[in-house]
Amino acid sequence: MHAHKYDFDIRFFHELSDFVQAVERDAGDSLFLIELDALYNMQSDLLAARKTLLLGELLQRLPSGHRYVYLQSERQGSRFPLQQRLVDSNCLAYAEKPIANDVLVDKLFNLFVQQKRSDVVRVAMLGTPPGWDDAALREQRVELVYHTDPQTLHLRVKDLRPDIVLITDEEYERTPAVVRVLKRNIEADPVREITLLQRRADAGQARRALDSGFDALLAMDDPDLLARQLLNRADKIRVARDLIGKDRATGLLNKIGLQHKAQALICRAALEGKPLCLGVIDIDKFKTINDTWGHYFGDIVIKRLSLTLAPRMGDGDLLSRFGGEEFVVVFWDCALEQGWHRLDAMRQAFGATPFEVKPGDVRHFSFSGGLAAYPSGRSENELFLAADAMLYEAKEGGRNQIRPFPQVVASTA
Incomplete structure (x- = not known):
């Protein structure tokens, strides 16, 4: 199945009861793949009196609370009622056979990465809260920040960099220029959505609001409905972020996504008086890896x-595939020495990862890294340049090591 190339541990089941037990015991980190044709052959432990069960009955045996990837034939894929049945049966995705093993594993890797994505969507609201359930929204990774002064909203937005700004109709009528001020800031995010919340429909007010720069209008008479609409918008924002700011191969932030988030994190560090570290990582002798075993294998090393790296990042940290074989990490609330120890532990973990380049031939690879800290570096660009210079020193010094700036940690290879 080529799964070993991605560190996947794939288990195969021939009895439905065994599969169901494995799903029920899972801690939530697995993908569950079901081949529909094979599902009919996994019935011997169900009903001795009946030779077959309907597909709907079989799907009902699968534990709820989990999502499944269904593998079907091209003929099955042409039947819309079947697709509807799968979607109604906790379908995460479905794929059609025939599909090459390496292609299937690569697509499973992408699904695995997507399941890990749950970025916080930050919402700034000007005006009286509508009475929705704040705790429920936070559970869905929507962070609400309330503000009361329209004349300082632009300063709060500059500091917070929210994804959505909500303004009640009452506050808009008090200060009609509030949106124009937000949008004329040269650092304004062009994809940030600014929405007017109306207590009652008012076509004249709606026209004025849209002409002044609002992106959308929502009714606020039903708090629960408004919360559901906000969650849908948050999901679309996450998808848009992925398209613009994520690396398609790994699911990590790309250069654009990193720069946007790192700038916001530095602003937050300044406001809260917190330190942070930025590290630049580069796989050692990556050109040799590509030239020796091919670019496909090089992509596997990157993935x-x-x-x-990803499991070793904290909730407030950032991880980016900056380009090619180069990665960037940002450790939140982390001093330089602590950051060095964290990055060096990642270096050791990657160095211990076995790569089977061909049957019986296992190799190990390494990376080098440079590290710089805020507030010694005041901007994302300044931190990156300092860390990149230390990466160069690590490469020149023999590779497979982490060099900090300034040199306050005695590194060991």
Whole structure:
């Protein structure tokens, strides 16, 4: 199945009861793949009196609370009622056979990465809260920040960099220029959505609001409905972020996504008086890896490095595939020495990862890194340049090591 190339551990089941038990015991980190044709052959432990069960009955045996990837034939894929049945049966995705093993594993890797994506969507609201359930929204990774002064909203937005700004009709009528001020800031996010909340429909007010720069209008008479609409918008924002700011191969932030988030994190560090570290990582002798075993294998090395780094990142940290074989990490609330220890532990973990380049031939690879800290570096660009210079020193000094700036940590290879 080529799964070993991505550090996947794939288990195969021939009895439905065994599969169901494995799903029920899972801690939530697995993908569950079901081949529909094979599902009919996994019935011997169900009903001895009946030779077959209907597909709907079989799907009902699958534990709820989990999502499944269904593998079907081209003929099955042409039947819309079947697709409807799958979607209604906790379908995460479905794929059609025939599909090459390496292609299937690569697509499963992408689904695995997507399941890990749950970025916080920050919402700034000007005006009286509508009475929705704040705790429920936070559980869905929507962070609400309330503000009361329209004349300082632009300063709060500059500091918070929210994804959505909600303004009640009452506050808009008090200060009609509030949106124009927000949008004329040269640092304004062009994709930030600014929405007017109306207590009652008012076509004249709606026209004025749209002409002044509002992007959308929502009714606020039903708080629960408004919360549901906000969650849908948050999901669309996450998708848009992925398209613009995520690397398609690894699911990590790309250069654009990193720069946007790092700038916001530095602003937050300044407001809260917190330190942070920025590290630049580069896989050692990556050209040799590509030239020796091919670019496809090089892509596998990159993906497995992303799988090594991601579980070791905290909730407030950032991880980016900056380009090619180069990665960037940002550790939140982290001093330089602590950051060095964290990055060096990642280096050791990746160095211990086995790569089977051909049957019986296992190799190990390494990366080098440079590290710089805020507030010694005041901007994302300044931090990156300092860390990149230390990466160069690490490469020149023999590779497979982390060099900090300034040199306050005695690094060991």
